[in-house]
Amino acid sequence: LLGPDGEVSPTIFAEMSALAAESGALNLGQGFPDEDGPQEVLDAARRAISAGLNQYPPGRGVPELLHAIAAHQKRFYGLEWDPGSEILVTAGATEALAATLLALIDGPDDEVVVFEPFYDAYAASIALAGGTLRPVPLRWPDFQPDLDELESAVSDRTRIILVNDPHNPTGTVFSAEVRQKIVELADRHNAIIVTDEVYEHLVFGSAHTPLATLPGAAERTVSISSGGKTFRTTGWKIGWVTARPDLLTAILTVKQYLTFVNGSPFQPAIATGLGLSKEFFSGIAEEMRRKKDVLGAGLRAAGFAVSDPGGGYFTVADAAPLGGRDAVQFCRELPARAGVVAIPLTAFVTAAHRPRYSSLVRFAACKKAEVLDEAARRLSTLG
Ligand code: PMP
Numbered sequence: 001l002l003g004p005d006g007e008v009s010p011t012i013f014a015e016m017s018a019l020a021a022e023s024g025a026l027n028l029g030q031g032f033p034d035e036d037g038p039q040e041v042l043d044a045a046r047r048a049i050s051a052g053l054n055q056y057p058p059g060r061g062v063p064e065l066l067h068a069i070a071a072h073q074k075r076f077y078g079l080e081w082d083p084g085s086e087i088l089v090t091a092g093a094t095e096a097l098a099a100t101l102l103a104l105i106d107g108p109d110d111e112v113v114v115f116e117p118f119y120d121a122y123a124a125s126i127a128l129a130g131g132t133l134r135p136v137p138l139r140w141p142d143f144q145p146d147l148d149e150l151e152s153a154v155s156d157r158t159r160i161i162l163v164n165d166p167h168n169p170t171g172t173v174f175s176a177e178v179r180q181k182i183v184e185l186a187d188r189h190n191a192i193i194v195t196d197e198v199y200e201h202l203v204f205g206s207a208h209t210p211l212a213t214l215p216g217a218a219e220r221t222v223s224i225s226s227g228g229k230t231f232r233t234t235g236w237k238i239g240w241v242t243a244r245p246d247l248l249t250a251i252l253t254v255k256q257y258l259t260f261v262n263g264s265p266f267q268p269a270i271a272t273g274l275g276l277s278k279e280f281f282s283g284i285a286e287e288m289r290r291k292k293d294v295l296g297a298g299l300r301a302a303g304f305a306v307s308d309p310g311g312g313y314f315t316v317a318d319a320a321p322l323g324g325r326d327a328v329q330f331c332r333e334l335p336a337r338a339g340v341v342a343i344p345l346t347a348f349v350t351a352a353h354r355p356r357y358s359s360l361v362r363f364a365a366c367k368k369a370e371v372l373d374e375a376a377r378r379l380s381t382l383g
Pocket residue numbers: 031091092093094095119164167168196198225226227228234237238239
């Protein structure tokens with residue numbers, strides 16, 4: 001019983017990508033890039049395969065990658081993690097999240113505070129772990145949580161506050177006040193903070209701030225990221241966890257029985273990526289910002305109201321001005337009406353709260369410039 005409300009069905013991403021393939025529509029639904037990432041990273045994987053790195057790697061990960069993750073955390077955030085006891089490589093951020101939730105949740109009395117809408121795997125992993133999801137709403141158009149609502153959701157029953165920043169599906173980057181409040185509440189109620197930072201290098205304003213960098217937070221924070229979005233290698237599924245040794249050991253204990261190990265030749269390749277120049281990292285953020293500008297302008301010209309995302313792959317648009325009060329219906333018809341696939345925001349929301357999001361649609365901006373231009377052209381025929 002794994003959907004936001006326990007329904008059993010294919011994920012919304014699988015359903016919408018199948019619809020795109022079937023109808024020939026442009027796929028602005030599932031968030032994956034349609035171009036390869038840096039050549040150095042691709043070459044490093046080829047070299048690793050040729051060099052025979054094709055058997056089980058060590059359980060925590062290939063040492064070269066563990067050291068590269070430590071160096072990257074130090075270089076960008078000033079955080080120090082011991083590669084031998086505080087870093088774990090996982091099968092994408094997805095396994096990192098699953099192993100963390102399975103390791104830290106004991107049963108239904110353990111609550112996980114999650115900002116809603118939320119990435120679909122969160123509800124599924126919390127359900128698999130037997131915990132209780134406690135949503136805190138993010139509201140159109142800025143999608144920042146209300147600090148009082150956040151405060152009232154966190155209690156001594158809170159085991160974990162799960163924070164995805166930059167956020168999928170809204171593209172929001174949380175404000176400094178929100179970050180501070182999360183750390184304060186976790187401290188007050190002795191909760192663990194779990195962060196999902198897969199879009200850490202796709203932030204448009206000032207640089208990404210990991211929660212683990214806030215005073216006192218590193219001890220109680222499990223930070224999760226992945227190479228998929230940064231290096232456009234979503235199919236490689238190389239993710240990682242950084243946490244203090246006691247937390248990390250609990251997560252490693254679960255990971256070893258989920259997948260044991262993963263992706264040996266891709267690990268040194270992601271290590272190469274993490275060591276790329278500052279210009280590479282600022283370049284991908286700038287490129288994504290340009291893509292969002294093109295997409296946003298296209299959506300506005302077509303008649304949507306559009307949010308102003310601070311990072312990540314996605315832009316949220318309100319279809320109500322176009323008569324799309326029911327975004328599920330709107331998204332089902334969109335391939336035939338305009339040759340574009342997008343995802344209704346209600347797919348990321350528990351049933352009781354769907355009316356709040358009923359006319360909102362998520363569009364993926366992580367596509368080639370010509371695809372975004374063509375999508376804008378097609379959407380302009382909607383009005
Ligand atoms: N978290 C969020 C917020 C995501 O958008 C994604 C992307 N699919 C993931 C986790 C999964 O990352 P990975 O592909 O590394 O498992």
